[in-house]
Amino acid sequence: MPKLPDARRIKAHRVYSVVEAAEALGCHRQTVTRWIKSGALQADTSARPWLIRGCDLKAYAQERRCKNRQCLAPGELFCLSCRKPKRPAFEMADFIFDGPAHGRLVGLCPTCGGLMHRFARHDRIAQIAGDLDITMKGALPRLNGPD
Ligand SMILES: [Zn+2]
Incomplete structure (x- = not known):
C-alpha cells in the first residue's frame, strides 16, 4: 500500500520543486506531476522546474489524506x-x-x-x-x- 502523503512535513512558506515535493511527502515524483497535470495541485508551470508553493502543497496533501482516510464523523x-x-x-x-x-x-x-x-x-x-x-x-x- 502506498504511504499517505504527510502534510505535516510540508513547510507552508517554502517553495518546492516537484522532486522536493515528492521527497517531502514520501511519494513518487510522477505522482506529484500527475496531481499538477490534472489541475488538482496548483503549481507554476511557466518554466522548468515547476514550482509549487508550500501552502498549496500542504493544503492538497491534507485534503488527499482526508479523502484516503474517509474522515470519520463523530460517532463513526x-x-x-x-x-x-x-x-x-x-x-x-x-x-x-x-x-x-x-x-x-x-x-x-x-x-x-x-x-x-x-x-x-x-x-x-x-x-x-x-x-x-x-x-x-x-x-x-x-x-x-x-x-
Ligand atoms: Zn461491515
Missing part, C-alpha cells in the same frame, strides 16, 4: 470489510486502552457484524465518540506511587 467507526465509515450497532462502542493516553473504539458493524475499530486519544474521546454509548475497558494506568 470504520468497517474494513464494508470499507465504509458507519455508526456501530446499538450506538455502542467499547474504548480499549492501548497505552496511558490512547486506545481504540471498538464497535460492531451494523451491516456485516464485523468488528470496527477507530484509534483515538483518550483526551479526544468526547469529540470522537459523539453521542455513542461508550464503555471503558481496561483500567486507566495508575501513576507510579511510592512502594
Whole structure:
C-alpha cells in the first residue's frame, strides 16, 4: 500500500520543486506531476522546474489524506470489510486502552457484524465518540506511587 502523503512535513512558506515535493511527502515524483497535470495541485508551470508553493502543497496533501482516510464523523467507526465509515450497532462502542493516553473504539458493524475499530486519544474521546454509548475497558494506568 502506498504511504499517505504527510502534510505535516510540508513547510507552508517554502517553495518546492516537484522532486522536493515528492521527497517531502514520501511519494513518487510522477505522482506529484500527475496531481499538477490534472489541475488538482496548483503549481507554476511557466518554466522548468515547476514550482509549487508550500501552502498549496500542504493544503492538497491534507485534503488527499482526508479523502484516503474517509474522515470519520463523530460517532463513526470504520468497517474494513464494508470499507465504509458507519455508526456501530446499538450506538455502542467499547474504548480499549492501548497505552496511558490512547486506545481504540471498538464497535460492531451494523451491516456485516464485523468488528470496527477507530484509534483515538483518550483526551479526544468526547469529540470522537459523539453521542455513542461508550464503555471503558481496561483500567486507566495508575501513576507510579511510592512502594
Ligand atoms: Zn461491515
